[in-house]
Amino acid sequence: MAKIVIVGVGDDGFDGLSESSRAVIREADWILGTTSALAAIGSAAGHARRVELDPDMTTALDQTRQALNEASRPVLVSQGDPLFYGIARFLCDRLGKERFEVIPHVSSMQLAFARLKESWEDAYLTSLAERPLEVVLERIRTAEKVGLFSSDRHPPAKVARALLDRGIDYFKASVCENLGSPDERITTAELADLVGLEFHPLNVMVLVRKPNRPDRRIPTRGMRLFGNPDEAFAQSLPKRELITQAEVRAIALALMDLRPESVVWDIGAGSGSVSIEAARLAPRGMVYAIEPEPTDLALIESNAEAFAVDNVRAIPGRAPEVLASLPTPDAIFVGGTGRQVESILREAWTRLAEGGRLVVNVATVDGLATAHTVLKQLAGGSVVEVRQVWIARGIDQLDRVRFEAANPTFVLSASKTGIIED
Missing domain, CATH: 3.30.950.10 (Tetrapyrrole methylase, C-terminal domain)
Known part of the structure; x- marks a missing residue:
């Protein structure tokens, strides 16, 4: 069975190739490639049939198939690394990896x-x-x-x-x-x-x-009530990826069971994504965003202004110490617990109003185990719901979609009355 050797070529052309790559091209009886790739090798394979690949990928696939069927030593030249935004992956996916050999060149990237x-x-x-x-x-x-x-x-x-x-x-x-x-x-x-x-x-x-430059949020016109894209919120460096993901945020807010007049605590608020969307769901209530980092406190206020919510209060300080001065909450979201997860959950549960909901988001298995154990103790015999959320978002590559997975995270929730409402 014939194989096509895909050879990566740089801007320095045939002379910039290794001796083994030059030998492959010299011995080819078919040479396929784009106009620029064929020009890069010049007349190195003078006796070979030269086939200029069509820009349409379906036609290019047919041309490659023909070379596999009719040529003895077919070669396809591709600029740079053929497997880095090159044609090699496309052809291997459709015709089978066993039909090709790849000799990469240093990519321009x-x-x-x-x-x-x-x-x-x-x-x-x-x-x-x-x-x-x-x-x-x-x-x-x-x-x-x-x-x-x-x-x-x-x-x-x-x-x-x-x-x-x-x-x-x-x-x-x-x-x-x-x-x-x-x-x-x-x-x-x-x-x-x-x-x-x-x-x-x-x-x-x-x-x-540039050093220490935070993101600029995307414009908020036409944004959703909750579950907005992560990029809608200005975030701090180097903690940008620690924002509660949009999908997780939507689940957490649903579990908090907010009412228009709800009083909400967001413990470990970061840049305030949960606080701001909770405020939009509870427009006649108040959200207290507890955060120890001065940079994040400024971002909470900036994001609240961008989303035009005036019922978010940024509270400087660390839980559980700072919680004593806050009004009794109807719902609590705990998203930044660190090593004090047990003391934070115990104080939060004590202050939570009867019938209130507590939702916790943790990113590690150790954090999950601790939070689950503590919540089970606090909730007595009632149910503590646990969810693993694992999001993969689609990315277009050529004419296909591949998925880029985010790190898994865990969401726990409980009601102080012991009643879990669907």
């Missing part, structure tokens, strides 16, 4: 980060040729570093303009053109300075967040 002397293991890497601009922009909002393959439709200047229009102005930008070729060029500037510039189509855009 790797070269871009190397030229800038930035690590890339913690970067958000994507291509605007594969994903909608709006989706990418909102993912950039909360990133530390970004590596972006731009596209003809969305060149760096347009991306910079779109970021600024959404208030995402806290990145230093670099555009790396023609990496590995004699006319390589790197431009590092503020996003605003990129707006009027033009770049070669072969470019990588790298964004690095």
